[in-house]
Amino acid sequence: xxxxxxxxxxxxxxxxxxxxxxxxxxxxxxxxxxxxxxxxxxxxxxxxxxxxxxxxxxxxxxxxxxxxxxxxxxxxxxxxxxxxxxxxxxxxxxx
Amino acid sequence: xxxxxxxxxxxxxxxxxxxxxxxxxxxxxxxxxxxxxxxxxxxxxxxxxxxxxxxxxxxxxxxxxxxxxxxxxxxxxxxxxxxxxxxxxxxxxxxxxxxxxxxxxxxxxxxxxxxxxxxxxxxxxxxxxxxxxxxxxxxxxxxxxxxxxxxxxxxxxxxxxxxxxxxxxxxxxxxxxxxxxxxxxxxxxxxxxxxxxxxxxxxxxxxxxxxxxxxxxxxxxxxxxxxxxxxxxxxxxxxxxxxxxxxxxxxxxxxxxxxxxxxxxxxxxxxxxxxxxxxxxxxxxxxxxxxxxxxxxxxxxxxxxxxxxxxxxxxxxxxxxxxxxxxxxxxxxxxxxxxxxxxxxxxxxxxxxxxxxxxxxxxxxxxxxxxxxxxxxxxxxxxxxxxxxxxxxxxxxxxxxxxxxxxxxxxxxxxx
Ligand SMILES: Cc1cc2nc3c(=O)[nH]c(=O)nc-3n(C[C@H](O)[C@H](O)[C@H](O)COP(=O)(O)OP(=O)(O)OC[C@H]3O[C@@H](n4cnc5c(N)ncnc54)[C@H](O)[C@@H]3O)c2cc1C
Numbered sequence: 001x002x003x004x005x006x007x008x009x010x011x012x013x014x015x016x017x018x019x020x021x022x023x024x025x026x027x028x029x030x031x032x033x034x035x036x037x038x039x040x041x042x043x044x045x046x047x048x049x050x051x052x053x054x055x056x057x058x059x060x061x062x063x064x065x066x067x068x069x070x071x072x073x074x075x076x077x078x079x080x081x082x083x084x085x086x087x088x089x090x091x092x093x094x095x
Numbered sequence: 096x097x098x099x100x101x102x103x104x105x106x107x108x109x110x111x112x113x114x115x116x117x118x119x120x121x122x123x124x125x126x127x128x129x130x131x132x133x134x135x136x137x138x139x140x141x142x143x144x145x146x147x148x149x150x151x152x153x154x155x156x157x158x159x160x161x162x163x164x165x166x167x168x169x170x171x172x173x174x175x176x177x178x179x180x181x182x183x184x185x186x187x188x189x190x191x192x193x194x195x196x197x198x199x200x201x202x203x204x205x206x207x208x209x210x211x212x213x214x215x216x217x218x219x220x221x222x223x224x225x226x227x228x229x230x231x232x233x234x235x236x237x238x239x240x241x242x243x244x245x246x247x248x249x250x251x252x253x254x255x256x257x258x259x260x261x262x263x264x265x266x267x268x269x270x271x272x273x274x275x276x277x278x279x280x281x282x283x284x285x286x287x288x289x290x291x292x293x294x295x296x297x298x299x300x301x302x303x304x305x306x307x308x309x310x311x312x313x314x315x316x317x318x319x320x321x322x323x324x325x326x327x328x329x330x331x332x333x334x335x336x337x338x339x340x341x342x343x344x345x346x347x348x349x350x351x352x353x354x355x356x357x358x359x360x361x362x363x364x365x366x367x368x369x370x371x372x373x374x375x376x377x378x379x380x381x382x383x384x385x386x387x388x389x390x391x392x393x394x395x396x397x398x399x400x401x402x403x404x405x406x407x408x409x410x411x412x413x414x415x416x417x418x419x420x421x422x423x424x425x426x427x428x429x430x431x432x433x434x435x436x437x438x439x440x441x442x443x444x445x446x447x448x449x450x451x452x453x454x455x456x457x458x459x460x461x462x463x464x465x466x467x468x469x470x471x472x473x474x475x476x477x478x479x480x481x482x483x484x485x486x487x488x489x490x491x492x493x494x495x496x497x498x499x500x501x502x503x504x505x506x507x508x509x510x511x
Contacts, residue, residue, distance in 0.1 A: 001402060012404075013394075013402075013404075014404040018393050018394045018509060019507075020348060020395070020507070020508070020509070021348075021395075037494075040493060040494045041344075043437075043493075043506050044346040044437045044493040044494075044506055045344040045345065045346055046335070046344065046345070046346070046347060046348055047335070047339070047344060048335035048336075048345065048347055048348050048349055048395065049335070049336075049339070050333075050336050050349075050397040053395055055394070055395065071394075073349070073395045073396055073397045073398070074397045074398055075398065076396070076398060076402075
């Protein structure tokens with residue numbers, strides 16, 4: 001599988017470490033009344049779809065950036081690759 | 096028809112014209128007491144024990160393809176009960192004991208071969224860990240023996256014990272472990288269930304659930320609606336896909352695991368051997384092929400095929416301990432979709448919806464669990480309470496903090 005890194009161009013997926021669903025960017029608020037339940041869902045429950053999936057890949061053997069890759073789990077086709085930083089900022093995190 | 100040596104001779108003398116199909120091919124009825132979704136090893140075993148041990152009637156197994164086409168027919172067939180944790184070991188030992196009597200029980204030759212499994216040790220710390228694990232096994236009534244390098248060399252003289260990076264310092268053996276003819280497990284359970292009245296309905300994909308007053312009352316399928324008193328889901332790698340139809344998120348990711356078979360060789364591997372420093376394990380099939388495998392590909396996948404980096408990684412692991420095998424040619428390789436849970440252990444539990452029960456999260460170790468999984472799921476479905484060996488396999492353990500994490504990896508399914 002080739003991941004088209006936004007900064008480095010096409011890279012072999014073997015250079016990356018996989019972290020799973022990109023929902024991990026949306027860390028729940030620990031002060032919320034429902035924090036215990038929210039963290040359980042955040043830590044343990046996954047959609048795990050057959051089809052398009054937003055997921056976190058870490059370029060461990062490269063520039064060590066985190067990417068959000070939109071990939072089809074049935075065909076392995078990749079439709080979009082973004083820097084996780086940009087995705088998180090666009091959602092109002094890490095200002 | 097009961098299978099026996101006498102039948103084989105009788106049929107041989109009469110031109111093999113008297114054999115009948117091993118199971119019927121019925122059309123679905125409008126309603127069953129219990130519907131099992133998934134005709135893999137676990138679903139078929141569940142139906143078999145429901146009918147045989149728990150006296151249940153009017154049972155159907157719904158399979159979207161053909162029975163045995165999923166992981167039960169794709170795995171590397173290793174059975175063992177060498178677990179450390181209390182939540183697991185009694186269950187897997189129960190399973191191994193069921194394996195030991197299975198062929199007589201369901202009157203089918205599953206080629207169960209207790210040729211032993213050996214986990215190699217490469218460091219002092221690993222020896223300590225394996226001694227502890229062996230003790231846990233013995234405490235739970237299983238067998239375990241620590242072997243020295245000399246004892247191992249007597250069985251596997253061609254093992255590379257002096258590798259500079261990963262010297263072999265001994266091993267943990269379970270002599271009652273071994274291999275089984277995997278398809279025969281599906282066929283044996285199917286035949287045993289069918290002969291007790293279970294309808295095995297193939298080419299019947301479940302596409303949705305019907306609820307009334309918070310209770311599941313039936314399933315929508317590619318062959319029409321089928322009503323059910325209770326529904327048990329046992330679809331392994333497709334678990335999240337199926338449960339999403341009733342808006343349930345599972346503590347699970349689906350990953351592909353590959354398996355490899357070499358050309359046929361003369362007998363060279365007496366048992367199963369696992370590499371302790373990388374991920375590689377190997378046995379030899381009765382046809383002579385070396386059957387081996389290793390790590391998951393590592394990213395969510397519903398494609399029943401793997402990619403090349405893992406092929407290289409697995410073969411490197413093999414070469415580290417069995418350099419001689421580098422001369423063997425690879426004949427076949429394939430992949431299966433694993434229901435990797437968040438702690439590496441399975442779930443056999445009720446769901447929050449009345450009448451709906453779940454069995455899954457088997458990761459890459461569910462084949463050995465097949466008999467106990469079927470028995471315990473049948474117990475739960477019939478009596479509405481967990482079997483004593485499966486009390487820890489609950490959904491809520493992730494919420495209450497009672498994870499059963501053999502490897503201590505945390506909620507990272509691709510590392511279990
Ligand atoms: C390469 C590989 C090697 C393995 N090696 C080992 C090993 O050495 N030892 C070990 O213990 N385990 C091993 N495993 C794991 C083991 O095979 C599985 O954990 C186990 O087989 C899963 O249970 P099952 O047999 O019920 O699954 P399956 O056989 O996959 O059964 C699930 C069935 O559900 C059906 N299904 C799915 N969705 C639907 C639907 N909507 N409607 C109707 N039917 C549906 C599928 O078609 C399938 O037939 C290995 C797995 C793989 C892939």
